[in-house]
Amino acid sequence: MPRRDLPPPPPPAHMRAWLDEGAVRADRARILRELGRRSLGVGRLLLLWAVSAVFALGWTFVAMGLMAFEEGDVMSFGLGLVFAVLGIGVLVPAGFWFAWGARRDRQVRRLLYAWAESDRDPAADSRVRAPGRSLVWLLASFGLAAGGLFLTFGTAASVPVVDGKYGEIAYYMGLGMILWITGLLGLGKAGAHYRWAMRVFGPPTP
Numbered sequence: 001m002p003r004r005d006l007p008p009p010p011p012p013a014h015m016r017a018w019l020d021e022g023a024v025r026a027d028r029a030r031i032l033r034e035l036g037r038r039s040l041g042v043g044r045l046l047l048l049w050a051v052s053a054v055f056a057l058g059w060t061f062v063a064m065g066l067m068a069f070e071e072g073d074v075m076s077f078g079l080g081l082v083f084a085v086l087g088i089g090v091l092v093p094a095g096f097w098f099a100w101g102a103r104r105d106r107q108v109r110r111l112l113y114a115w116a117e118s119d120r121d122p123a124a125d126s127r128v129r130a131p132g133r134s135l136v137w138l139l140a141s142f143g144l145a146a147g148g149l150f151l152t153f154g155t156a157a158s159v160p161v162v163d164g165k166y167g168e169i170a171y172y173m174g175l176g177m178i179l180w181i182t183g184l185l186g187l188g189k190a191g192a193h194y195r196w197a198m199r200v201f202g203p204p205t206p
Helices: 021-040 042-069 074-116 122-127 129-157 167-201
Strands: none
Touching: 021 042, 021 074, 021 122, 021 129, 021 167, 042 074, 042 122, 042 129, 042 167, 074 122, 122 167, 129 167
């Protein structure tokens, strides 16, 4: 994935006396706007879903391999190995992609917190709160998590076991778990941002 440079941290307090206050506030507002977009923007939510979709694709290959192994013949066993290798080939890069995104997200969050707490500017601070984006993350993630739970437990309750074959059940339950975990990550991020904004800026003024 292409790597974009992050903005620098805010200048130390002892250096701000030598800088133009208006320029520093303008930089703060611009950087907060950019960091807020990277941290809680719709594009970031879609990126999280894209990583989840890659995990789902990898798990689909793995589940197809499990179902092929359950057939018991030599040809199905060979096909199952192919599907298993394809699944691992998708899941491993997806894991690295997720780890890279999590590390990048921590860097963005630290910079956002540092810049937000470096000064006070009501106009810029109101945009940092981002109630609209937080609500989008909250509702979308709640729907995804609820759908994942329904798929997981609904599959366990409704899909019958045929001749001791559990591959189909494992596929749907694993897919539901991926959706559920993705939704929980989104809910946690929206909740953490709301708690931080309330702690730093207090309740919004009417």
